[in-house]
Amino acid sequence: MTTKFVNRTPETQRAVIIDPDMAAPHAPSSPRQPQGVPATRRYDESRLDEAAGLAIALDLDIVAADTARVRKPNPATLFGSGKVEEIVTLCEEVEADLVIVNTTLTPIQQRNLEKAWERKVIDRTGLILEIFGRRARTREGKLQVELARLEYERSRLVRTWTHLERQRATGTTGGPGETQIELDRRMIADKIKLLKGELDDVRRTRSLHRSARKKVPYPIVALVGYTNAGKSTLFNHLTRAEVLAKDMLFATLDTTLRTLKLPGGRAAIISDTVGFISDLPHELVAAFRATLEEVLEADLILHVRDMSNPESDAQAQDVMQVLTHIHPDLDKSRLIEVWNKIDLLDEEARDILYSRAVLDRAMNKPIMVSAITGEGIEKLLSDIALKVDEAGTEIDVELAPQDGQLLAFLYTQGRVLDRFDDETGHIHLKVKLSDQALGRYEQMTGRA
Ligand SMILES: Nc1nc2c(ncn2[C@@H]2O[C@H](COP(=O)(O)OP(=O)(O)OP(=O)(O)O)[C@@H](O)[C@H]2O)c(=O)[nH]1
Numbered sequence: 001m002t003t004k005f006v007n008r009t010p011e012t013q014r015a016v017i018i019d020p021d022m023a024a025p026h027a028p029s030s031p032r033q034p035q036g037v038p039a040t041r042r043y044d045e046s047r048l049d050e051a052a053g054l055a056i057a058l059d060l061d062i063v064a065a066d067t068a069r070v071r072k073p074n075p076a077t078l079f080g081s082g083k084v085e086e087i088v089t090l091c092e093e094v095e096a097d098l099v100i101v102n103t104t105l106t107p108i109q110q111r112n113l114e115k116a117w118e119r120k121v122i123d124r125t126g127l128i129l130e131i132f133g134r135r136a137r138t139r140e141g142k143l144q145v146e147l148a149r150l151e152y153e154r155s156r157l158v159r160t161w162t163h164l165e166r167q168r169a170t171g172t173t174g175g176p177g178e179t180q181i182e183l184d185r186r187m188i189a190d191k192i193k194l195l196k197g198e199l200d201d202v203r204r205t206r207s208l209h210r211s212a213r214k215k216v217p218y219p220i221v222a223l224v225g226y227t228n229a230g231k232s233t234l235f236n237h238l239t240r241a242e243v244l245a246k247d248m249l250f251a252t253l254d255t256t257l258r259t260l261k262l263p264g265g266r267a268a269i270i271s272d273t274v275g276f277i278s279d280l281p282h283e284l285v286a287a288f289r290a291t292l293e294e295v296l297e298a299d300l301i302l303h304v305r306d307m308s309n310p311e312s313d314a315q316a317q318d319v320m321q322v323l324t325h326i327h328p329d330l331d332k333s334r335l336i337e338v339w340n341k342i343d344l345l346d347e348e349a350r351d352i353l354y355s356r357a358v359l360d361r362a363m364n365k366p367i368m369v370s371a372i373t374g375e376g377i378e379k380l381l382s383d384i385a386l387k388v389d390e391a392g393t394e395i396d397v398e399l400a401p402q403d404g405q406l407l408a409f410l411y412t413q414g415r416v417l418d419r420f421d422d423e424t425g426h427i428h429l430k431v432k433l434s435d436q437a438l439g440r441y442e443q444m445t446g447r448a
């Protein structure tokens with residue numbers, strides 16, 4: 001018989017969340033902000049809510065949450081000594097196992113706070129990495145997260161060499177010597193190299209699949225947006241798929257593809273992918289770069305927004321910041337904002353939103369929908385169909401068997417709508433090309 005002490009399920013960890021408020025006290029909203037449009041600065045409460053959402057995604061039990069004003073960040077502990085003391089008392093009162101600090105801590109700050117509070121301290125990056133680690137399902141997703149985690153650890157090690165030191169501290173005298181640290185660093189560097197190699201292999205296989213897919217004359221539509229905006233719900237609604245959609249941050253991590261039926265009988269391929277969050281750790285952006293670049297290659301990008309969230313504008317800015325960072329000359333004509341969750345708005349809020357949508361100066365007007373009730377979805381579908389149809393010029397070409405280079409060009413740069421190989425080996429194609437691709441094609445064939 002097993003004793004009571006073995007196989008005991010670990011109790012849920014009790015977490016305290018501290019959200020450092022670094023903003024200048026009562027900063028006026030930006031003067032550029034037009035009247036009536038909510039300022040994009042995040043409110044304390046929303047920031048706390050979001051941090052709590054992250055903690056819940058890790059099954060932590062939140063026993064206390066508080067905002068702590070930081071007038072001047074202390075390089076050693078971030079907070080002033082009074083605040084540090086206050087938090088010790090709070091932790092003891094609520095019997096917390098760990099403290100989450102909702103910002104990026106330097107390794108020194110993290111170590112000092114752990115000492116002062118006698119508890120594990122996790123910063124925002126650590127928290128997000130942990131969630132990603134649990135959610136990744138595909139080989140590529142797992143490799144991406146592992147890579148990000150190692151990069152994070154390496155930075156900790158390089159700057160202070162404390163991370164592994166702490167793990168090894170029990171039972172040994174003194175910290176590790178230089179040699180040990182060098183070894184640790186080299187070990188991590190080796191592992192990073194190995195992972196990058198594996199990741200390249202996985203991606204090569206996938207890009208083969210992708211070029212196979214490109215031969216299919218389907219336009220590709222990609223969903224992007226802040227975490228919890230409703231991308232998976234919309235994806236499921238549009239494709240009747242069963243992708244995990246949950247009121248949980250980062251429910252989706254791996255890209256999923258499905259066929260989407262458009263009005264008029266045409267088909268497109270739609271992809272659901274990882275969500276964004278403010279202060280997305282740069283290690284993660286780097287690790288997911290290839291995935292995001294691929295998403296941005298889509299013929300049409302739907303930016304899904306949760307319009308019921310008071311932080312919606314700030315969230316949209318964060319998303320666009322990451323996207324334009326990865327793809328600085330992103331063609332905005334391929335971007336449509338989908339304003340989701342309108343079923344949660346009252347009539348007045350809807351009216352305001354509607355006028356905003358009409359007056360919006362984006363190249364494509366935003367579309368208001370509810371992925372739950374289905375409201376607005378028809379309009380969304382017909383806009384998608386219009387958009388993928390209007391992009392580019394359709395041409396008919398005939399290629400000789402030796403025109404392999406041209407054929408490859410048309411398949412990679414255009415959308416082949418129809419193909420007929422005659423008995424002489426000539427290939428007859430109907431291809432849709434963007435203006436840019438058409439220009440290059442004409443140059444290649446000497447027609448320009
Ligand atoms: N009321 C309402 N709820 C919605 C709507 N769309 C999505 N939701 C809810 O919002 C939550 C998040 O939806 P998801 O589809 O998982 O969001 P996501 O954008 O895929 O999130 P990540 O995968 O974390 O990036 C779920 O609880 C959905 O049921 C909507 O139009 N109306």
Ligand SMILES: [Mg+2]
Nearest residue numbers: 231232251252
């Ligand atoms: Mg999702």
